[in-house]
Amino acid sequence: MIDMTRFAGQKCGTLLNKLLDDSISEHLGIKLVTPLTVVLVFLLLLSVPVAGYRLLFGIGAASNLNDSWPWGLWIGFDVLGGVAMAAGAFMIAGAVYILNLKKYKCIARAAILNAFFGYLLAAISITLDVGRSFVIWHPLVMWQVNSVMFIVALHLVLYLSTLATESSPMVLEKIGWERGLNAVHRIMVGAVMFGVALSLLHQSSLGANYLIVPGKLSPLWYNKQLPYMFLVSALMMGFSMVSFETILTSKVFKHDVPHDVLVGLSKGILYTGTFYFFFKMYELLTGPGLALVFDDNLEGMMWLIEMAVGVVLPVFLLALPSVRRDKEKMFAADILVVFGVLFNRLNVSIFGVARYATRAGGDYFPSIMEFTLTIGMIAFAVLGFKLCAKYLPLFPDHQESAHPPGTASAAAPRAPE
Amino acid sequence: MTVSRRKFLKIVASSGGALVASGVPLAPQAQARVSTVLPPQATGLLYDATLCVGCKACMVNCKTQNSVPGGALYKSGWPMPPYENGDIKLNNGIWDAPRELSGKTLNIIKVYKNGSAEVKDRAINGYAFFKQQCLHCVSPACVSVCPAGAFRKDPVNGAVYYLADRCIGCRYCQLACPFGVPRYEWDSAWPEVRKCQLCRHRQAEGKIAACAEACPTGATIFGKVLDLREEAKRRQALRPGDEYPFPIQKVGARETTLRPIAHYTDGIYGLVEAGGTQNLMLSGVPFELLGFGRNIAKYDLPRLTWAYIAKIPWVFLGVFVGGTAIYKMTHRNDKEG
Numbered sequence: 035m036i037d038m039t040r041f042a043g044q045k046c047g048t049l050l051n052k053l054l055d056d057s058i059s060e061h062l063g064i065k066l067v068t069p070l071t072v073v074l075v076f077l078l079l080l081s082v083p084v085a086g087y088r089l090l091f092g093i094g095a096a097s098n099l100n101d102s103w104p105w106g107l108w109i110g111f112d113v114l115g116g117v118a119m120a121a122g123a124f125m126i127a128g129a130v131y132i133l134n135l136k137k138y139k140c141i142a143r144a145a146i147l148n149a150f151f152g153y154l155l156a157a158i159s160i161t162l163d164v165g166r167s168f169v170i171w172h173p174l175v176m177w178q179v180n181s182v183m184f185i186v187a188l189h190l191v192l193y194l195s196t197l198a199t200e201s202s203p204m205v206l207e208k209i210g211w212e213r214g215l216n217a218v219h220r221i222m223v224g225a226v227m228f229g230v231a232l233s234l235l236h237q238s239s240l241g242a243n244y245l246i247v248p249g250k251l252s253p254l255w256y257n258k259q260l261p262y263m264f265l266v267s268a269l270m271m272g273f274s275m276v277s278f279e280t281i282l283t284s285k286v287f288k289h290d291v292p293h294d295v296l297v298g299l300s301k302g303i304l305y306t307g308t309f310y311f312f313f314k315m316y317e318l319l320t321g322p323g324l325a326l327v328f329d330d331n332l333e334g335m336m337w338l339i340e341m342a343v344g345v346v347l348p349v350f351l352l353a354l355p356s357v358r359r360d361k362e363k364m365f366a367a368d369i370l371v372v373f374g375v376l377f378n379r380l381n382v383s384i385f386g387v388a389r390y391a392t393r394a395g396g397d398y399f400p401s402i403m404e405f406t407l408t409i410g411m412i413a414f415a416v417l418g419f420k421l422c423a424k425y426l427p428l429f430p431d432h433q434e435s436a437h438p439p440g441t442a443s444a445a446a447p448r449a450p451e
Numbered sequence: 452m453t454v455s456r457r458k459f460l461k462i463v464a465s466s467g468g469a470l471v472a473s474g475v476p477l478a479p480q481a482q483a484r485v486s487t488v489l490p491p492q493a494t495g496l497l498y499d500a501t502l503c504v505g506c507k508a509c510m511v512n513c514k515t516q517n518s519v520p521g522g523a524l525y526k527s528g529w530p531m532p533p534y535e536n537g538d539i540k541l542n543n544g545i546w547d548a549p550r551e552l553s554g555k556t557l558n559i560i561k562v563y564k565n566g567s568a569e570v571k572d573r574a575i576n577g578y579a580f581f582k583q584q585c586l587h588c589v590s591p592a593c594v595s596v597c598p599a600g601a602f603r604k605d606p607v608n609g610a611v612y613y614l615a616d617r618c619i620g621c622r623y624c625q626l627a628c629p630f631g632v633p634r635y636e637w638d639s640a641w642p643e644v645r646k647c648q649l650c651r652h653r654q655a656e657g658k659i660a661a662c663a664e665a666c667p668t669g670a671t672i673f674g675k676v677l678d679l680r681e682e683a684k685r686r687q688a689l690r691p692g693d694e695y696p697f698p699i700q701k702v703g704a705r706e707t708t709l710r711p712i713a714h715y716t717d718g719i720y721g722l723v724e725a726g727g728t729q730n731l732m733l734s735g736v737p738f739e740l741l742g743f744g745r746n747i748a749k750y751d752l753p754r755l756t757w758a759y760i761a762k763i764p765w766v767f768l769g770v771f772v773g774g775t776a777i778y779k780m781t782h783r784n785d786k787e788g
């Protein structure tokens with residue numbers, strides 16, 4: 035390892051040395067330079083000029099969006115999808131810190147970090163999606179409480195800070211800053227509750243965004259329960275993403291998780307998925323009716339694929355004990371759910387409004403630049419996660435090792451102002 | 452966790468208290484909810500398609516009059532009104548040929564044609580003109596969805612206007628408007644949303660809307676919304692063929708043109724659509740055929756999202772109270788504290 039004190043001075047250098055010390059993850063055997071990483075770095079670098087071009091020449095120059103299609107891939111995939119993919123964090127954090135389900139503690143850090151990158155991805159994309167990126171902070175100071183978008187903006191910022199707080203013990207442990215660590219541990223449960231409330235709200239707000247377009251969104255997706263559908267499907271997605279990434283990390287890193295953690299997550303998918311299925315069916319049957327699905331149109335096809343591949347099949351699979359015994363099969367089911375929920379978000383944001391937009395004379399297929407940026411953002415999230423796994427105590431061997439009992443309660447609580 | 456339970460509860464209570472407090476600003480702001488009542492001095496336009504001859508004088512005047520400081524199309528540094536060449540080969544930008552509403556066009560006259568297009572204002576084998584622009588909803592979706600408060604409704608005359616300095620360019624207004632009115636300046640690096648603002652700058656000077664001022668036939672007239680509704684109902688109540696003095700430029704104007712009443716269909720557009728609009732339309736051809744969708748909600752749209760937003764403080768309260776209770780229960784058996 036390079037000694038950073040040579041370049042950055044004594045104080046900074048020691049800090050950098052501590053941060054760059056990867057002995058912590060030696061047992062995981064993470065190699066930084068692999069073909070996959072190289073490809074990811076390449077994809078990430080590709081998206082940098084795209085972002086620059088977008089900022090310099092405007093949203094119209096970089097994307098294929100138009101007046102009939104004001105929202106496209108970046109909102110549909112990066113924002114709606116990215117946020118849904120990050121739902122696991124608040125669920126696991128809530129389970130560990132509030133419900134006191136200790137067995138999930140070993141995956142809590144990874145789930146929270148994963149969410150942090152999911153939200154970062156969404157935040158960067160929405161910043162580039164809005165036409166006046168440099169004033170994207172306006173909603174935070176120009177409150178407009180009627181707007182769901184305002185709620186989303188506020189919550190995105192608050193929740194990113196909450197996730198950063200929840201992740202900070204990893205960094206603080208690493209650099210060994212006891213005081214800071216104690217402070218974070220003191221507010222941890224409060225932060226987790228805050229995170230739970232925020233997540234419940236903005237997962238549903240993303241659906242609530244569409245409440246105002248009864249005339250534009252196809253009735254296959256539009257109904258008054260849309261916010262709650264987004265929430266339930268986000269829960270389903272959360273379980274699957276956590277399970278997916280746990281199995282994945284245990285495959286690529288030398289790291290193992292107890293099987294009953296995975297089974298617990300699978301049951302989570304099973305219950306939320308079953309509920310989601312009946313919820314969707316109820317709204318369909320009491321709303322537009324089954325006929326609309328089989329009406330031989332694009333929307334109907336999309337709805338069928340979304341439900342069959344993304345909900346019914348994985349729920350059916352996970353209901354079988356034989357699948358729940360097999361890590362690989364659970365992995366496959368997770369992928370189906372993740373695909374299904376992402377597909378649902380694209381259906382709501384793109385295919386569900388296609389009929390209206392086309393009638394209004396619009397046509398939309400994402401531009402090369404839109405794809406490049408979205409792919410770059412995914413690469414960014416994967417790389418970030420990998421780097422953190424290498425340099426931070428992401429999978430603690432034994433819980434709370436850096437935190438001897440008694441130190442936290444020794445610090446005096448600060449009186450509330 | 453090594454925090455004692457008492458201390459923990461204190462922390463939760465204080466952070467929770469702070470949060471609920473931060474949610475409290477929502478309560479007084481609840482009155483900021485978009486109104487569903489027509490402003491007392493509300494003004495608007497009545498467009499009677501059966502009078503329109505498709506001369507597009509309103510489009511010309513709209514563009515000219517809104518390209519001056521204060522107008523909805525004004526941008527400093529533009530030497531002349533933003534003309535569109537409409538993809539016409541020889542049009543080198545000196546005449547205006549918009550095809551749709553756009554970031555450069557707030558008002559457009561289009562033609563409906565069917566079959567042999569012989570008779571005006573007839574759906575089959577007929578033709579008709581129609582006008583597209585912002586309808587100035589009584590309870591505008593665009594105002595309610597804007598996260599930065601860039602769209603506003605004038606409390607006196609009800610014109611829905613736009614403050615570019617606040618806009619972040621999220622285009623939620625475009626998605627939300629049931630009539631697809633707001634347009635974006637896609638070709639700009641620092642774009643604005645563009646739509647008719649009911650010539651608010653002219654109204655401030657005591658003038659009437661530019662399109663109504665330019666209309667030679669009285670197809671577009673300006674006036675108080677209540678008067679416009681009366682006028683529209685009066686026309687509808689008459690028998691087709693009856694002679695009627697149609698006012699020019701504004702409702703109740705002394706200058707009129709005597710013409711027979713046409714056959715109106717479909718009622719008055721704008722009485723109930725999206726909870727009512729300040730601009731009204733009459734037509735001889737069903738509005739559906741003119742591109743005004745049938746599935747426009749017949750109530751104010753902002754209430755749909757408000758029903759959701761009003762629940763937010765309760766979610767915070769519920770999570771903190773419920774979460775604390777659950778925390779106490781689940782941590783009962785832990786030795787700490």
Ligand code: SF4
Nearest residue numbers: 585586588591593628
């Ligand atoms: S027509 Fe559309 S842009 Fe005009 S006020 Fe209504 S919602 Fe807003």
Ligand code: SF4
Nearest residue numbers: 597618619621622624
């Ligand atoms: S694009 Fe501008 S005006 Fe429209 S909703 Fe977004 S911030 Fe408001």
Ligand code: SF4
Nearest residue numbers: 513558647650660662
């Ligand atoms: S009211 Fe003014 S801005 Fe609106 S269409 Fe008429 S002339 Fe144009």
